[in-house]
Amino acid sequence: MLVREVNQLSIAVTGMNARADNPGPGMAVARCLREMANFQGKIIGLGYDVLDPGLFQTELTDAGYLLPYPSAGEQELLARLQYIQEKEGIDILIPCLDAEILSMIHLQDEIAALGIKMLLPTKDQLQLRNKDRLHEFVNEIGVKTPEQTVVTNSRFFNDCTKKGWSYPLVVKGQFYDAGIAYNPEQAIALFHKIAAVWGMPILVQKLIEGDEVNLTGLGDGKGNLLGTVMMRKRAITDKGKAWAGITVHDGGLLKEAEKLVQALKWRGPLEVEMMRDNQGDYYLIEINPRFPAWIYLAKANGSNLPRALLEMLQQQPLSELETPKVGTLFIRYAQDVIVSLADFEAMTMTGERAKQD
Amino acid sequence: MNANKKTAEKPLDNFLSLYGDSLKRLALNDSGFVFDPMNGHSFTVNPSGLELLKLMQKQKDVELIKHQILRDFDVSTEMLERDVVEFSEQLKRYLK
Structure with a gap:
C-alpha cells in the first residue's frame, strides 16, 4: 500500500485556544507541522470556543472548525468529526487537550474507521496518570510524589496541622487547577473555588520547595522515550504557566521520566512535570497526555516531535531527533489575530472557517 | 564545636x-555571563568573580586560589576573605 509522505498529510490539531495566561498547545503544534521541510499538506484547527484564535490564524491553519464540548457526549463529537472528515479528508488527528483524550480513546475505533489515525495512550495508561491514582502507581516504581491526601470536607483544613499537614499546602482539583494555601482561610477558599468548577474530591499535597522542571517526549508504546527535551520555566503567568523557559539537561529528571514511560509503556506525546527539591530529590507533579504549549522549543532545537508523531503513525523511519542544545530560551508573547466579520459570522453560525482558495 | 569552628x-x-562538582558544569563566558545547564539558572559576575569561578572549576586548593586572586587583583587578604564568603553564599542560591 502506498504510504503518503508526512509532509503531504492533512492533519487536524485541537487546542486552538491561546489566552495569554494559559495557552493551549494546538497553535504551537501547528507551527511545528507548518515548518516541516517542504510541507505541502493541510492543517485543520479544531477548537471549542468561537474566540479560539488558532481557528482563524491563516498562517498556521488552512481551515478551522468548532467541536462540541465534552459535556455534549461522545456521539456528538463523533458526528462532528465525521462531518469535518467529509469536508477536509483528515489523515491524522492530534488531540492537544487533557479533557478530550479519554473521549478520543473511547472513540478511536470509530475515528479509525473514518480513516483518521491518532497516537494515543491506552485507557489504562491514561487512568494510571490520573491525579487520584498517580501517587499509588508511581511509588510502586520508585518515583516520588509529594505526600497527598484526598479531602471531601473543608473542615479538614481547620485542624490538619494536628494530623501532620502543616501550611503551606497545595490544594488541587482532581482534573485541573491548583493553588498554594498558607493558612486555613486560604485553603478553605481554594477548596470551595476548585470544587465548584471541577467537582469533588479535592486533593491536598505537601508543598515541595524547589524548582519545577519539565520534560516532553514521545512514548513508542514499548517503553522507550524518544526525542526528549527538558525545560525549566524562567517566568510564569498568573496561572503558573510558562511565559519564558530555557532548555536544560537534567539527568535526574530524564532518569525519572524514562522510568515512568518504561513502566507505563506510554504511547504518544507526553509532558512530565516534576519538582526538584533543595536536596536534589525529584517529585512527580503531573504527567500530561499530550504535547505541552512550549513544544515549539523542541522543534526549534532540532527535535520536531509532532513530525515524529506523524512518522510513527505512518510507520516511516523517524527523522533524526537532535539532542537539544541547552540554554535555548523561549519568550512567549501575545499577538492579535485579525478576523473578518464574514469569518467571525461563519464560525459563530456554522462553527467553521473553511479553506479559502 | 570544633567541627563548626x-x-x-x-x-x-x-x-x-x-x-565543587556543581561548579564544574557551569558555562562561563568572558563577558561575565554564567549559565547552569542543569537547572537553567543564569547570572552575571564581575571580572574578579569570573576569575574566582574559573579557578574554582579547575582546582580545590583554596590557598592556591587565594594566592592567584591576590596576585592578579588589587585586593587585600581581609577583603578577599570577606568577598569570598559573600560570593560563595550568593552562588549557593544558583547551584541548587
Whole structure:
C-alpha cells in the first residue's frame, strides 16, 4: 500500500485556544507541522470556543472548525468529526487537550474507521496518570510524589496541622487547577473555588520547595522515550504557566521520566512535570497526555516531535531527533489575530472557517 | 564545636567540598555571563568573580586560589576573605 509522505498529510490539531495566561498547545503544534521541510499538506484547527484564535490564524491553519464540548457526549463529537472528515479528508488527528483524550480513546475505533489515525495512550495508561491514582502507581516504581491526601470536607483544613499537614499546602482539583494555601482561610477558599468548577474530591499535597522542571517526549508504546527535551520555566503567568523557559539537561529528571514511560509503556506525546527539591530529590507533579504549549522549543532545537508523531503513525523511519542544545530560551508573547466579520459570522453560525482558495 | 569552628573558619573549603562538582558544569563566558545547564539558572559576575569561578572549576586548593586572586587583583587578604564568603553564599542560591 502506498504510504503518503508526512509532509503531504492533512492533519487536524485541537487546542486552538491561546489566552495569554494559559495557552493551549494546538497553535504551537501547528507551527511545528507548518515548518516541516517542504510541507505541502493541510492543517485543520479544531477548537471549542468561537474566540479560539488558532481557528482563524491563516498562517498556521488552512481551515478551522468548532467541536462540541465534552459535556455534549461522545456521539456528538463523533458526528462532528465525521462531518469535518467529509469536508477536509483528515489523515491524522492530534488531540492537544487533557479533557478530550479519554473521549478520543473511547472513540478511536470509530475515528479509525473514518480513516483518521491518532497516537494515543491506552485507557489504562491514561487512568494510571490520573491525579487520584498517580501517587499509588508511581511509588510502586520508585518515583516520588509529594505526600497527598484526598479531602471531601473543608473542615479538614481547620485542624490538619494536628494530623501532620502543616501550611503551606497545595490544594488541587482532581482534573485541573491548583493553588498554594498558607493558612486555613486560604485553603478553605481554594477548596470551595476548585470544587465548584471541577467537582469533588479535592486533593491536598505537601508543598515541595524547589524548582519545577519539565520534560516532553514521545512514548513508542514499548517503553522507550524518544526525542526528549527538558525545560525549566524562567517566568510564569498568573496561572503558573510558562511565559519564558530555557532548555536544560537534567539527568535526574530524564532518569525519572524514562522510568515512568518504561513502566507505563506510554504511547504518544507526553509532558512530565516534576519538582526538584533543595536536596536534589525529584517529585512527580503531573504527567500530561499530550504535547505541552512550549513544544515549539523542541522543534526549534532540532527535535520536531509532532513530525515524529506523524512518522510513527505512518510507520516511516523517524527523522533524526537532535539532542537539544541547552540554554535555548523561549519568550512567549501575545499577538492579535485579525478576523473578518464574514469569518467571525461563519464560525459563530456554522462553527467553521473553511479553506479559502 | 570544633567541627563548626573549622567550617566557619574555612568557608571556601567547605563550599568547594559541597559544590565543587556543581561548579564544574557551569558555562562561563568572558563577558561575565554564567549559565547552569542543569537547572537553567543564569547570572552575571564581575571580572574578579569570573576569575574566582574559573579557578574554582579547575582546582580545590583554596590557598592556591587565594594566592592567584591576590596576585592578579588589587585586593587585600581581609577583603578577599570577606568577598569570598559573600560570593560563595550568593552562588549557593544558583547551584541548587
